[in-house]
Amino acid sequence: MNIRSTGVLVAAALVAAVGFGCRASGPADGPSAGVARTEDGKPNLNGIWQSFTTANWNIEPHSAEAGLRPEIMGAYGAQPGGQGIIEGDAIPYKPEAVAKRDENFKNRMITKITNDPSRFDSGDPELQCFRPGVPRANYMPFPFQIFQDVNQILIVYEYKWAMRPIHIDPQMEAPVDSWMGWSNGKWEGDTLVVDVRGFNGHTWFDRAGNYATDALHVVERWTPQGPNHLQYEATIEDPNVFTRPWKISFPVYRRLEPTVQLVEFNCVPFVEQLMYDPLGLYFPPGTGPDRD
Amino acid sequence: MGSAILRSVLGVMLAAMSAASVAVVMAQAPSGATPTLNLDNTDAAIKAAADAAKRDAALKNYAPPRTAWGDPDLRGVYLTATYTPLQRPPELANKPLYTEEEAVAAFKKAVEADAEVDPRTVHYDWKEYSMDAWQGGARPSLQTSLIIDPPDGRLPPLTPEAQERRQLAAAAAKKRSPAAGILTFGNTYTRCILGLGAGPLVRGGNPGADSAAAAAGVTAEVQIFQSPGYVTLVMQSNNDVRIIPLDGRPHVSDKIRHWYGDPRGRWDGNTLVVETTNWKDRRPSVNFQGATDAMHLVERFTRIAPETMQYEYTMTDPKTWTSPWTARGEMPRVEPNLLYEFACHEQNYGMINVVRGTQIREREAASGGRPAPQRGGGGE
Numbered sequence: 310m311n312i313r314s315t316g317v318l319v320a321a322a323l324v325a326a327v328g329f330g331c332r333a334s335g336p337a338d339g340p341s342a343g344v345a346r347t348e349d350g351k352p353n354l355n356g357i358w359q360s361f362t363t364a365n366w367n368i369e370p371h372s373a374e375a376g377l378r379p380e381i382m383g384a385y386g387a388q389p390g391g392q393g394i395i396e397g398d399a400i401p402y403k404p405e406a407v408a409k410r411d412e413n414f415k416n417r418m419i420t421k422i423t424n425d426p427s428r429f430d431s432g433d434p435e436l437q438c439f440r441p442g443v444p445r446a447n448y449m450p451f452p453f454q455i456f457q458d459v460n461q462i463l464i465v466y467e468y469k470w471a472m473r474p475i476h477i478d479p480q481m482e483a484p485v486d487s488w489m490g491w492s493n494g495k496w497e498g499d500t501l502v503v504d505v506r507g508f509n510g511h512t513w514f515d516r517a518g519n520y521a522t523d524a525l526h527v528v529e530r531w532t533p534q535g536p537n538h539l540q541y542e543a544t545i546e547d548p549n550v551f552t553r554p555w556k557i558s559f560p561v562y563r564r565l566e567p568t569v570q571l572v573e574f575n576c577v578p579f580v581e582q583l584m585y586d587p588l589g590l591y592f593p594p595g596t597g598p599d600r601d
Numbered sequence: 602m603g604s605a606i607l608r609s610v611l612g613v614m615l616a617a618m619s620a621a622s623v624a625v626v627m628a629q630a631p632s633g634a635t636p637t638l639n640l641d642n643t644d645a646a647i648k649a650a651a652d653a654a655k656r657d658a659a660l661k662n663y664a665p666p667r668t669a670w671g672d673p674d675l676r677g678v679y680l681t682a683t684y685t686p687l688q689r690p691p692e693l694a695n696k697p698l699y700t701e702e703e704a705v706a707a708f709k710k711a712v713e714a715d716a717e718v719d720p721r722t723v724h725y726d727w728k729e730y731s732m733d734a735w736q737g738g739a740r741p742s743l744q745t746s747l748i749i750d751p752p753d754g755r756l757p758p759l760t761p762e763a764q765e766r767r768q769l770a771a772a773a774a775k776k777r778s779p780a781a782g783i784l785t786f787g788n789t790y791t792r793c794i795l796g797l798g799a800g801p802l803v804r805g806g807n808p809g810a811d812s813a814a815a816a817a818g819v820t821a822e823v824q825i826f827q828s829p830g831y832v833t834l835v836m837q838s839n840n841d842v843r844i845i846p847l848d849g850r851p852h853v854s855d856k857i858r859h860w861y862g863d864p865r866g867r868w869d870g871n872t873l874v875v876e877t878t879n880w881k882d883r884r885p886s887v888n889f890q891g892a893t894d895a896m897h898l899v900e901r902f903t904r905i906a907p908e909t910m911q912y913e914y915t916m917t918d919p920k921t922w923t924s925p926w927t928a929r930g931e932m933p934r935v936e937p938n939l940l941y942e943f944a945c946h947e948q949n950y951g952m953i954n955v956v957r958g959t960q961i962r963e964r965e966a967a968s969g970g971r972p973a974p975q976r977g978g979g980g981e
Binding site: 597 | 826
């Protein structure tokens with residue numbers, strides 16, 4: 310048996326064992342009125358979408374606060390308040406994991422650029438233009454585009470131009486850990502259910518330091534509610550840091566401008582000074598040894 | 602199939618373990634797709650590649666299947682690596698095409714050169730990780746250069762403006778400080794801003810594990826993804842993505858500039874024609890050959906056989922060349938139909954080492970030691 314067919318079997322077994330988490334409640338499982346469909350009768354998710362929450366600041370409920378550098382950023386950098394996207398008031402962390410989350414928050418702007426993996430010990434990955442992972446990519450304040458084919462669905466996020474294929478047929482076990490994880494999808498009625506594993510443990514959920522490890526397992530449910538919005542729900546588990554699985558949910562809206570398109574956010578050049586200046590390897594254009 | 606995945610995983614492990622000192626290390630993301638080849642027998646693999654090229658050349662007027670929504674079906678992962686050089690070597694002037702025997706001989710020579718890597722640049726067995734192009738499925742070609750127009754197979758003469766740019770850049774390089782940083786000693790590839798196929802896709806072969814500018818065979822896959830109204834190109838290298846709308850919409854405002862340009866596509870029979878404008882000034886950058894942000898790129902994708910995509914592109918930049926030029930190559934289709942994450946910037950350990958290493962070499966050169974390394978990246 311080759312590795313690929315093993316992967317399919319493993320994925321199938323996981324589907325059977327986990328049952329893809331809880332089912333969404335409400336009328337969404339049946340054919341929804343006004344939902345566009347593809348040639349094969351599935352809901353047509355093609356398009357540019359965006360969510361509008363403050364969850365990228367903190368997925369838990371949070372007040373408005375001054376920003377990270379109020380002395381120079383003023384209201385530009387301030388954090389808006391928001392009710393969060395989690396079910397309940399708090400993520401069910403194990404006690405020691407709460408301490409780690411608080412440490413993450415304290416060190417969210419402390420970047421440490423080394424040429425070994427200890428560079429991932431500190432600093433919000435977003436600050437450093439690293440891939441945001443799942444589910445964070447879905448609630449960052451940037452649009453994303455869904456490209457839907459029968460056997461694969463591709464999501465391209467404007468932030469960092471991060472992309473993520475969803476494998477419907479064939480499915481496959483994650484061949485290697487990654488930032489965006491490995492996504493296998495299937496349709497349950499009108500809901501696209503995506504099982505995401507194979508994370509590398511470096512991603513955060515938000516700027517507040519909420520995090521998981523490489524044992525993170527996310528089951529997403531994308532359910533159209535009409536032509537121009539869908540409900541996103543994700544069940545999140547990681548026995549290393551959480552006492553039980555927990556859920557997030559929020560609506561995602563279609564961008565309706567007639568010629569809307571993603572506008573590149575290739576943020577690498579925006580973080581080079583932050584990351585390489587402390588090493589003496591960056592001089593702003595036209596200055597210092599780089600002036601030529 | 603299993604071995605392809607295994608090789609990819611090995612590639613990732615290698616990337617994770619290495620903190621070596623050269624740009625090419627960054628190219629050690631997994632090689633996404635590999636056809637079934639006899640990896641133990643170079644001659645058999647070369648023969649198979651030659652037979653595939655011959656088989657496809659004999660197939661005339663192939664009509665690809667259609668997608669469910671009626672577009673020509675170009676879907677799949679294709680290999681962009683080739684040993685055919687962009688420009689015709691001077692010794693082959695007036696010889697645009699090889700005979701079949703000559704083509705196989707030239708391919709074999711390139712394969713052998715590719716297997717020999719400079720130990721100062723690569724400190725492991727290049728072949729063991731399938732990072733030489735032939736193991737990825739590159740095929741012999743009758744063309745002696747990718748450039749088919751101008752007919753001499755060479756880039757057109759530079760405009761006076763471009764000549765001056767080049768002279769200024771060369772003069773600046775001579776007096777540059779060895780303490781310079783990433784903006785001088787890095788390029789868009791080593792800085793993880795753009796991958797090796799960010800447009801145009803095929804750059805031409807310079808086999809061997811030379812600098813980023815030359816390594817045509819690593820992570821040289823593109824996935825062509827189709828959905829109603831769009832063709833989307835995902836490159837294995839740096840996971841660059843080019844989203845191509847087919848609905849005839851105008852380009853974005855001239856004020857908006859993209860690293861990947863602003864592409865618009867249309868069907869010309871079974872050929873996908875993509876016109877890309879609105880580039881950022883991305884010099885020095887691989888594949889741009891020193892062009893400016895005025896570059897106008899027209900690409901033509903034609904699936905000429907079940908397993909072969911013909912890829913032709915024309916580059917026009919009146920600020921750089923005195924005339925447009927056109928290159929043509931073939932991209933073999935490879936399996937499996939998926940790519941892997943290429944998190945380049947996230948673990949760009951190479952950036953630190955490349956720049957520090959270059960600073961050391963520059964100081965050595967300044968004190969009369971060994972010559973300074975060439976700055977990678979192609980272009981000015």
